[in-house]
Amino acid sequence: MRTLTWDQEKQELRMIDQRQLPARLEIISCRSYQDVAEAIQNMTIRGAPAIGVAAAFGVVLAACKSKKTNLQDLQEEIQQAATIIISSRPTAVNLSWAVQRIMKIARQPFVMKQDLINSLVTEAQKMANEDIDTNKRIAEHGAGLIQDGDTIIHHCNTGALATVDWGTALGVIRLAHLQGKHLHVLVDETRPRFQGSRLTAWELEQYGISYEIICDNAAGYFLHTRQAQKVFFGADRVAANGDVANKVGSYMLALAAHANNIPVYSVFPTSTVDLNLENGDLIPIEERDSNEVLDIKAHDQPVAPIGAKARNPAFDITPNYLITGLVTEKGLVSPPFQQNLSRVIHE
Ligand code: MRU
Secondary structure, X not given: OOOEEEEOOOOEEEEEOOOOOOOOOOEEEEOOHHHHHHHHHOOOOOOHHHHHHHHHHHHHHHHHHOOOOOHHHHHHHHHHHHHHHHOOOOOOHXXXXXXXXXXXXXXXXXXXXXXXXXXHHHHHHHHHHHHHHHHXXXXXXXXXXXXXXXEEEEOOOXXXXXXXXXXXXXXXXXXXXXXXXXXXXXXXXXXXXXXXXXXXXXXXXXXXXXXXXXXXXXXXXXXXXXXXXXXXXXXXXXXXXXXXXEEOOHHHHHXXXXXXXXXXXXXXXXXXXXXXXXXXXXXXXXXXXXHHXXXXXXXXOOOOOOOOOOOOEOEEEEOHHHOOEEXXXXXXXXXXXXXXXXXXXXX
16 A cells, blocks of 8 residues: 555545554545645654655646646646645755755646646656566665664654655665564654654564664664664765765664664665755754644653643654665665765766
């Protein structure tokens, strides 16, 4: 089952509501570009590649649902929708990458409105299919990094749910498992939204991969006692020098791994690389609602005093020196990333 599918007949984008997992597998329908922007913002759908493809279908919806008959007016309206969709989350560059790609089609000269819509649908479907192919190629490049018997610490959710299907870092782990390697995954629960314990654990159950959930702050213990041999996580944006923005906590995990000489791999499609940014300090970090920290529905009691303030950066930057390798669909990129990453992108 794909994380998102386009229903051509009903002209709606259907997606798994990731806020409900693992309690319920619910599908919601987005019938307008505003629905898509909201679903990205409220994390009905999340994960850099998945929100990129969802955003592309958001542009499709803007065109399908527009009342404009004049093509120039229609193209202007689509452009406005694109700007709104891009602003729904700031860190993952896949979002603007995908919107820019589909907007190249939207700006082409068309004679009939329906031709424009058809071309947009074709492009968005192509992006969805490419995402799965790319992930499978990433997995082929990454699976060799995993040895039989490895225990891997994985942060956040980088699986099928974070993409259209298959996944990035978790896709590498899936392939290594299918190759017959015996693995164990220590799943960082990933505070504050628990993408690890809710989503990654849910996926690992289905793949039959052995796992245990750990508190994020237990990772150092498992690394120091050599109960884990590798660290794998994804990326939301990678700067030209190989600095990686990923789910908050990735940096602390990489620091602890580096201090214990344990390799750290960040796994992502090349659409996650932003060569316009020299280093990770230039990557915008989303700061989300502090209630995500303060209000945990699963607890009967609040976990903080009423009225307490909180900070909630949703991502952090792992500097390149903490990273052993970057795994992309074009292959494994090793340091020095400053030279090697842009070479791989331009190949
Ligand atoms: O806030 P989220 O859940 O969208 O954050 C997701 C991550 O940080 C993932 O690690 C990243 O998007 C890569 S997913 C293949």
